[in-house]
Amino acid sequence: MTMTEARGTDRWNTPERAALRETVRAFAAKEILPHVERWEDEGELPRDLHRAAARIGLLGLGTPESVGGEGELIDQLVVSEEAVLAGVPTGVLASLFTHGIALPALIADGREHLVRDYIRPTLAGELVCALAITEPDAGSDVAHLRTRAVRDGDEWVLDGTKTFITSGYRADFVTVAARTSDTGHEGISLFVVDRGTPGFTATRRLDKMGWRSSDTAELSLVDVRVPADHLVGRVDQGFYQIMDQFASERIAMSVQACAMARRCVDLSVAWVREREAFGGPLAKRQVLRHRLVEMHRRTEVATSYVRRIAERLQDGEPLIAEVAMAKNTATEAMDHVVDNAVQLHGGMGFMRGTEVERHYRDARVFSIGGGTYEIMNEVIAKFLPLR
Known part of the structure; x- marks a missing residue:
């Protein structure tokens, strides 16, 4: 067996x-x-x-x-x-x-x-969409969004600014989070806003360190009118709708982080086998072999934990702290691996067009997007008996 x-x-x-x-x-x-x-x-x-x-x-x-x-x-x-x-x-x-x-x-x-x-x-691949939550003054702090939506007869009128919106420049429609009352996190609602709606524009395409092939935009909403039936779900329930999807977003990022680490381990192993220096392949150098072992170990441990949490999520368990731990565990492993992968590749690891160089740049966003590393720790802390 x-x-x-x-x-x-x-x-x-x-x-x-x-x-x-x-x-x-x-x-x-x-x-x-x-x-x-x-x-x-x-x-x-x-x-x-x-x-x-x-x-x-x-x-x-x-x-x-x-x-x-x-x-x-x-x-x-x-x-x-x-x-x-x-x-x-x-x-x-x-x-x-x-x-x-x-x-x-x-x-x-x-x-x-x-x-x-x-x-x-x-x-069906006919439309491109985006989610617009983050604002210049409110990133992970969803409860303090300033974009507003006011009911006017059979329409809602939206005003505000969104930033760091993935696919925002190409999107045919955007799911927008806006404030519909002044009761903190309980006063947020979600709306569907179509591209081309008067007052709704992608004002800037943002230039980024990584994720270069993904368009990222700043969006402006000025007196944007949408039909009343473009409210998604119930009014003032947007915060809970956003929280419901955070678990799947964070576990997806965790899986990708582990996969990136594994890919960089594989690339590094291939490199040290092929690259020769001081009379033989780099793979014969104990110090480099041990570095690769540590990269592999961290990747395997993180992958095992992340996959287990993903399985429990699929089975319907309401996991919050565990998902936050999975994300931080995965990003820690990935950060260690991509840094060492560049080091093992030497000068080639520093060259644009080298795959490990791209992974090095792309990796940085994983401990920011979907909730920062620090916010994940705050989430975890709420489930610890600290008082």
Whole structure:
């Protein structure tokens, strides 16, 4: 009996998910990897990539069949994990799968016009969407958003500014968080705002250290009028809608961070085997072998924990502190690995166009986005008996 059989079924490598991994690798090799450098320079993805991903069912994984999706959370995570292991930049995934953070509230609402006009076309790759929460003065502090929405007859009127919005420059519609009352976190609501709505503009495309192939925008809303039925869910319930989706967003980032670490371990192993110095391959140097062992150890430990938490999430457990721990564990491991991968590559690791250099830059956002490292620790602290 193998160790896997002794533990039970490996939910990440069932026959169906092994086939899914092969599909992802073939998709990456054909549709993404030949174009990465151009997309990094252009700062955005082509819309055809969304359609291509939809044609083979990648966009709908992890969403209900009732809205055009299929599969489970782990299927969705396997796609991003395998893509990173194949060499796909995480910035590509951030932009290609932005619907993973922009659509959940619409799906939970479930009204026919939202499914027909927004959810199904997005999962078919015909529309690009974004989630707009962060503001210049309110990032992770959702309770202090300043963008306002005021009811005026059969419409809501929105005013405010959003920043650091992934896919915001290309988005056909944006799920916008706005203040509908003055009661702190209990006064937030979500709205669907269409591109081209008078007063709604992407005022700036932001230039970033990493995630270069993912467009990131600053959005302006000035007297933007949206129909009353573009309120998503109930009024003043937006904070809870946002909190509900944070767990899936954070576990997705955790899985990608572990995959990036593993990819950099693999790249580094290949490099030290091929690179010769002082009369032999670098792999024969004990100090470098031990460095690789430490990179591998941290990656394996983080991956095991993150996968276990993802499995429990899929099984319906309401995990908050555990997800925060998974994210910090994954980003710590990834930060250690990418830094050492660049060091092991020497001068080549410092050169633009080298994959480990790109991962080094892309890695920095993981302990910021989806809740900073420090905020994750605050979340965890709330579940500790400190008083």
